[in-house]
Amino acid sequence: MTGDRNHEANGAKARRSTIRDVAAQAGVSVATVSRVLAGSHPVSEQLRAKVLRVVREVDYVTNAHAKSLAGAGQLSIAMLIGDITGASFAHAAKGVEQEAASRGSLTLVGSTDLDPAREAAMVNLMREQGAGAVILIGGASDLAEHQQRMARYAKSLNAAGSHLVLCGRPPLPPEVPAITVDYDNEGGAFAMTSHLLSAGHRRILILPGVEGYTTASIRLAGYTRALEAYGMSVEPDLVVHTTYEYGEGARAVRQALERGVEFTAVFAGSDVVAAGALEALRSAGLRVPEDVSLAGYDDIPLARDLTPKLTTVHVPYEEIGRSAARLALEREPGVRGEHKHVVLGTHVVVRQSVAPPPR
Amino acid sequence: MTGDRNHEANGAKARRSTIRDVAAQAGVSVATVSRVLAGSHPVSEQLRAKVLRVVREVDYVTNAHAKSLAGAGQLSIAMLIGDITGASFAHAAKGVEQEAASRGSLTLVGSTDLDPAREAAMVNLMREQGAGAVILIGGASDLAEHQQRMARYAKSLNAAGSHLVLCGRPPLPPEVPAITVDYDNEGGAFAMTSHLLSAGHRRILILPGVEGYTTASIRLAGYTRALEAYGMSVEPDLVVHTTYEYGEGARAVRQALERGVEFTAVFAGSDVVAAGALEALRSAGLRVPEDVSLAGYDDIPLARDLTPKLTTVHVPYEEIGRSAARLALEREPGVRGEHKHVVLGTHVVVRQSVAPPPR
DNA sequence: TATGTTTTCGAAAACGGTTACACACAAGAA
């Protein structure tokens, strides 16, 4: 007895009290309790007060499962993220969570770790939960395969009275019933490339992303368009594909340097890739921006923390998340969703990492 | 008709198919379907195959709400985060999500925005969802008030057959039935202060956190202990309280500089506070680490990206999250939880931001 | 007082699963 530091009631089975318990203790029917709680039908002030008192006494909370089974459930939203640890994804996630919370509903999350199999399994789990919509954030892949997979999800989700919304993923053919909200990726790449060109740079090393992925090719398109506006064309040596990881940025510029390709600016595919590139530039004895200029993409907090502060293109991730959630929640459940595509603007935010080229 | 780009079946009400539909179409009873799906009882191979075929044909998924109502629900876990956007929280969140996913269950999330009212509302929402456990991550506050609030949550959660687990929050009195998993905060502060002292620093500006909060006072305790081991005592001018935001780090050192307090090293309360401090130091014309050394806390990816790379104390956030989830999931639901406290180790990782003091 | 209206409330049927129980039918033991 002396060594027992545990709680007095420790080990006792705890049963959650139900609406029937409340009804019994208040001397009314379950229907009445339900009505005062939902405010769906008028109840005399007398009973109302008694019910509320009992509810507070036994610390009753309604069982959400039973409620949605009975058809009055909050339509909830589920989101699937490649990696919460990525700042841009986290901001988008925050946006959807905020919007959902402001409407009183919780959010289900899962992460795929960029694995299509896990993604499919998670979508299934979410379907079981009866999510009103599932939002996929980030984590693209090969275009054709991606479109097939998404079409499958959309069809299956629609059949269950729910819908699919995609954030920052490749666009879908108009016949697949899904909502996509994306940012102006081509425009961002175009704007930044133009910024670099107007600063005087002519040889810009671009790290557009993963080869064969849509994000990369779209950025390349923007880069190309900007170059052509200056009467130039893209030089193959100046584009090297990378993933979005730190180490890849470093590897890419190291490799370019070793090959002897000349450039006065590097346009990284993300801010963290830019951080990696910065590291590689530094250890090669190059100063930024005096010797070579550096630009990023995303505008996550890191951009401000780098030395020099990173010039980058701003992507409104949080707003993307909010839009996605809003769109998802506004769709009437049980109605098949039509195709919809909304794109949010980007712009370059200039800080200290780009300067005119040397000489 | 020409302008209609919508899906053919658009607008049709979609009804999710039930176990009864499957049973009818396969010519068996609902019990049989349930049994093949759950594998709970033997079913002849013939029926089994037929059922599975129909399941695939109609793309049936079981209704999770109905399942948990019937008592066979996956016990799920819910987590409440102050701000997903913070890297350390995000890593912890990733840990819990991973652990949960590896056991086949989704995670519910909500964010409190550090608002106690929203926190309480969210805990209630989670209780309604029947979460097997609620994990609170980050977001401390005044100690006494915090303890009261947590005791209330723990009691209410226990009464409903669930439990409370806290990550990186102030410790609780042993009589409150909750699990807390934390890192060795005092030890981390002690180790880093010792590291700084052994490098030769004697006047170390410390930014321990928010005044009156436990995290701050514990770190101060570690700092003090290290100082005393060198026969020194803490000088009030050298401790300035801040929140964990970037701007606060900058403000704090700027203020110290203006007041003319002398120091050769600053020990920031988090890596992002360190980033802010770095900025302020730089704009005051001080070089890091030549003129003043800088140390952080957390060891998030940012630490590696700063210039110079930040020496900091490593906190195993992801592991904390995993432990929390494991502990939560292993507790038998419906049994009142006892009090438990697990603490994970920290260590200093030395990089480039500390050097011997000048002269 | 008798009658029509309006309120307020309770009984019971869903919702979509799981599972205890009963039962049919086969094979092996007596």
Next chain:
DNA sequence: TTCTTGTGTGTAACCGTTTTCGAAAACATA
């Protein structure tokens, strides 16, 4: 043959809500 035993299968009760429907009560009207 008859009695067990075991294996598969179906019937129906139950989980905790919401909601329809109808009854009772209260009030207004004639």
